[in-house]
Amino acid sequence: MKNILLEVRNLKKYFPVERSLIERFLASVKGKREFVHAVDDISFDIIGGETFCLVGESGCGKTTTGRLVVRLLKPTSGSILFEGNDISYLPEKKLRPYRRRMQIIFQDPYTSLNPRMRVGKIVSHPLEIHGIASGKEIKELVLEMLSKVGLSPPDYFYEKYPHELSGGQRQRVAIARALILKPKFIVADEPTSSLDVSIRSKILKLLLDLKREYNLTYLYITHDLATAYYICDRIAVMYLGKIVELGPADMVLEEPLHPYTNALISAIPLPDPKLSKSREKIKLKGEVPSPINPPPGCRFHPRCPYATSICKVEEPKLVRVSGEHYVACHNPLMKK
C-alpha cells in the first residue's frame, strides 16, 4: 500500500489579465475577462519518499504548481490533499501547522534571503515562529543544521549577512532554513539554475544526501531534463498548464510517448560532440502559444508533427498506457 503524501486533483489556477480597477470595469462591460490559464486542470500524486519532477518550458505552469502545492497561492478550483488533509482553501491561520511539514526552496538565492538578517537568524526564525525550542537550544539546532548543509565552521557562518556569501553558500542557507523544521515534503523550484556550473553538482548531491538522512519527499521543478534524469524517480511533463506525460523518469525520458516530450528530449544539446551532431532531431516549428488563449482541443496540436483532425477539437485525457506510464495524446508514439 503506497503512502501517498500529496494528492492533487483537477487543480486550476487562472490569473486575471487586467490589473487596475478601470481595466476590470471595462472588461466586465465588454462582457469578457481574460485570464492566464497558468495551471489548467492537472491531477497527480506524490508518493512518500520519492523525488517527483515537474518539467517543462517557461510558461508551462510548473512554477505556479509548486507555489500552489505549498499554498503560497490559492487555487482557482480543484483540490490539494496533503497527508490526507484538504488544504486547498484553508485560511492562513489554519495553514500554519502545515507549514511545519511542507517547505519550499526557491530558484534565486540572491533574493530569497532577507538582506537585513544574519544567517543565524534566517535559519532560526522558523523555529521561533512555531515556538519550537528557545534560547540556547535554538542556536544549537541552527549550528547543527548549518553543519549538515556544509556551511562549516557553523559559528563563522552564523554571524554572516547574505551579501557576504557566494551563490552556492546562500542556497545552502535557504536549504537549511527549509529543513530546520524537519518537514516531510519539500518543493525545490529550480534550485540550481541560478548557480555557477561548477557548484550545481554540489547542491544536487547535498539535496540527495539530505533526502536520505531526513527521509524527505521532493517535488523537484526544473526545465533541465538532464538534471531531471539524474535526480528524479517519477516525472510529469507540462505544456501550457497541462500534464502531457507522466511516469517513471527512465521510461518517460528514454522512451517518450508524447510528441512534445520527444521534441524536448531531441532539442537538448548533449555534452558529447559526436553524439550531439549525429543523432536524429525533431524540429518543432514556432513557439509556445499564449496561455491566455490556448489552442482548442489538444494544446500542442498546432506544432505537433503527428496531429490529426481529432486533435484540433478534442482535448486528450491523461490515460495509462503501460505500468505507471501515462500520456495525454490521441496519437502517442509507439514504444520500441
Add this chain to the structure above:
Amino acid sequence: MAGFLDKMILGRKEVRATIEGKMLITGFIIVMVLTFLAIFAPYIVPHDPYKAVAKPYIPPFTDLSHPLGSNFLGYDVLSRVIWGTRNSLMVAALAVVIASIGIPLGLISGYVGGIVDRVLSLLMDSLYAFPGIVLAVAISFMLGPGLFNVALAIAVIYIPTYFRVVRAQTLSVRENLYVEAAKAIGASSLTIIRSYVAPNVLLVAIPVLSLNFADAILTEAGLSFLGVGLPPTEPDWGVDISGSRGDVTRGIWWTTMFPGLMIFLATLGFMLISEGLNALLNPKSRMRQ
C-alpha cells in the same frame, strides 16, 4: 541605527574620499556644532537673550562684550542668535518626530493594500496637494503661537512625504522573494512587516528625515517671520528678522544678517546630510565617477 550608519558608511575611508562622503561629514559637523549650541545655550550665552543689555544698534566687531552687535531694543545679537538655535532645533525635532507617523502608515498601507491603502493614499494625496506653507500658516494661526503648535503645523505638511516614500518602497520590497519565503515558513503578516519589510524599507526614509529637519527650520523661521510662529518675545531667528525688518534700509545690516546666516547654516547642514545620505544609500542615483 547610528552605529550601523557609522560602521557601514563613515567608517570606510573609501567612502570618506567621495564627494558624497565629504558632503555628509561637512553636514554632520555643522549639525553637531548647532546641536552643541542648542544644548549648552544657557551656559554659553554671554548675556540674557530676553533682556535689553546694551545701547541699541551697536555695530558688530566693535565691542568685545557684544561681538555681533545689538539690535533695535538693545538685545545682544550673539546671545539671541545662540538661543535661537535652541528654539529652532527643538521645533524642528518635535516636528520630525510627529511627522514620522507617516512611516508606519506608509508601511501598513503599502503592505496590506486593498481598501486601506486606497483610503489612506487618498487622504495623504489631498494633504500633499495643499501648498505647504499656506497650510502651515493656517494651522498655526488656528492653534495660536507656541512651540508645540508650530511643530504640529509643520509636521502635518510633512506626513504625506514620509507616507509616500515609505509606501513606494514597501510596494517594491513586498514583491521580493524573501517576503514570499517568510510566508512559506509560516510568519504572520505582522512578523513579516516587522522583520522582513520594515528593515529593508526604513533606510529610504532616513534622507527624508534630514530633509524634513532642514525644511522645518526654514518653515519655522518663515512662520515666525510672518508672526504666526513663536511669540515675538522669544529669541528666534525668524522673529528677529521680522522685528528688524526696517533696519536694512537704514544701513543696519547685522540685526538681520546674523539670524539669516544661522538659518542658512542650519538648513545647509541638514541638506548636506540628506543629500550625502541619499547618494550613499541609493548608489544608483549617484553620478558615474
Add this chain to the structure above:
Amino acid sequence: MKPILSIRNLQVYYPLITGVVKAVDNVSLDIYEGEVLGLIGESGSGKSTLGLSILKLVPPPGRIVNGSIIFEGTDLVKLPETEMRKVRGRKISMIFQDPSAALNPLIKVGEHIVEMLISHTGADVKKAWKIAEETLESLGIPKARAYDYPHQLSGGMKQRVMIATAIVLKPKLIIADEPTTALDVIVQDQILDIFKYLKSKFKLSIMLITHDLSIVADLADKTAIMYAGKIVEYGTVDQIYYDPLHPYTRGLLASIPQLGKKKELYVIPGEPPDLRNPPSGCRFHPRCSKAMDICRKKEPPEVVLEDGRRVLCWLYAKR
C-alpha cells in the same frame, strides 16, 4: 591557414575601490575563418570581458591594459574610436544575452536593421527596408513582422532580430555572449540551427561565449576553457570532450548530468575565486585534486602539445 582574429597577451583590468580585478589576465587566442570557437567559463571567469574587449566595449572603469588584438592586419587595441565604429557591426558584430534589453522598444523591429544599413553604407531607405525584410525572412521571420514593435515578438523572435542586425552587413566574425541562456530549450535549438546555417552558408566565424558545455559540444569546432581570467585549456571540441587534460575541464565535464547516460556526478570542491585576490600560483590549485607543491607557488606555463592543444597546467609541463 592564418587566423582572422589574433589575440595576444591581452590583459583587461577593472580598478575598483576595493582592489584591481584582473578580469582577463594574459590571454592569447586565435579564431579562424568559418570556425565556431566556444569560449566556456563560469561567472567571473572573464569570458564576457574578453568578448567585450574585442570590440573595445569594456565598461569603465575597466580598461585594456596590455596586449594586442589583430584583425585583418590592424591592431584593434590601438585603433581610435572613430575607426573602431567602422568595425563594430560591419566587420565584427556582437549578440547579447537578453534581446529584450538590446532592442529599442520604441522602434519597429525592421528599423533596427535599416538603421544599421543606412549608418554604415548610406543605402537609400527603400532599399534598406527591402534588405531588412529579406534578412529577417532568411532567419525564419515573415516579412510582415518587420513592421512590428519588439514587445509584439516572442523571445526567440527577438533574438533572431538581433542576429539579423548582426549579420546584415556581412561581418567576418560574430561574438555571441550567452545568446540562448534566456531562451527555452526548443527555441534554443532553433537559434543554434541558425548559427549552423550562417556558418555553412557565409563562412562566418562565431565566438560563442557561454557557461553551457552542451551547446558548445553541439555547435563548436574549437573550445577554450576560461578560469579566473586565464585560458586553462584550448583544443578541438573532440579533444576537449573526449580527452580533457586540465583538472578543471575534467571536473566540469564530470559534474554535469547527461540525459540518457547513467553517471555519478563529480563535485568540484571549493568556490570560484575572488578576482581581487586570486590564489597564488595556479588559480585553480585550491580546488584541484591533483595540486602539487609547485602549483601553490608558481603560475603554470602554457604547454603546447603535439596535436596543437594548449594547457595551462604543471601536470603537463616538462621540467
